[in-house]
Amino acid sequence: MRTTLTLAITSCGLLATPAYAATLDVNVEIPKLDVAEYHRPYVAIWVEGADAQVASNLAVWYQNKGTAEGHGTKWLPDLRQWWRKSGRSLELPIDGVTGPTRPAGQHALSFGDAQLKDLKPGQYTLVVEAAREVGGRELLKVPFQWGAGAQQGKAQGSNELGAVTLAVRP
Numbered sequence: 001m002r003t004t005l006t007l008a009i010t011s012c013g014l015l016a017t018p019a020y021a022a023t024l025d026v027n028v029e030i031p032k033l034d035v036a037e038y039h040r041p042y043v044a045i046w047v048e049g050a051d052a053q054v055a056s057n058l059a060v061w062y063q064n065k066g067t068a069e070g071h072g073t074k075w076l077p078d079l080r081q082w083w084r085k086s087g088r089s090l091e092l093p094i095d096g097v098t099g100p101t102r103p104a105g106q107h108a109l110s111f112g113d114a115q116l117k118d119l120k121p122g123q124y125t126l127v128v129e130a131a132r133e134v135g136g137r138e139l140l141k142v143p144f145q146w147g148a149g150a151q152q153g154k155a156q157g158s159n160e161l162g163a164v165t166l167a168v169r170p
Contacts, residue, residue: 121147
């Protein structure tokens with residue numbers, strides 16, 4: 001007697017599908033301002049879910065104590081949106097997230113599995129916020145769909161930030 005055993009591999013979970021892996025390539029421009037007293041801006045970069053809650057903190061740039069202008073975390077609450085949503089509940093510094101302020105110019109960043117591992121497919125927003133002592137504050141948002149393949153987005157700042165571009169690469 002011959003018996004045929006047929007397995008529905010995909011429906012019983014014996015064949016694992018790979019997790020969605022992608023990177024976010026972010027370019028942030030900090031414009032050169034012609035002002036009497038210039039301080040580098042504090043900058044926070046994060047991803048928000050459709051519920052406007054922080055899904056992942058990507059980068060926070062601030063003056064470290066011990067530098068000539070170092071005020072440490074004193075001015076981080078000036079990054080109002082980030083501070084209210086995430087910053088005040090974090091213990092700083094955060095390995096792989098926090099770092100020193102950056103000078104005027106273009107800054108290219110790439111984020112992968114380490115920062116994005118908890119993102120489920122869906123609608124998200126890249127948020128970039130900048131605040132500068134004796135200066136202004138600016139917030140830019142770039143929406144994107146996680147898990148929907150390659151995409152590009154852009155937002156243009158008017159004072160504390162220049163162009164912010166986003167490329168999602170599967």
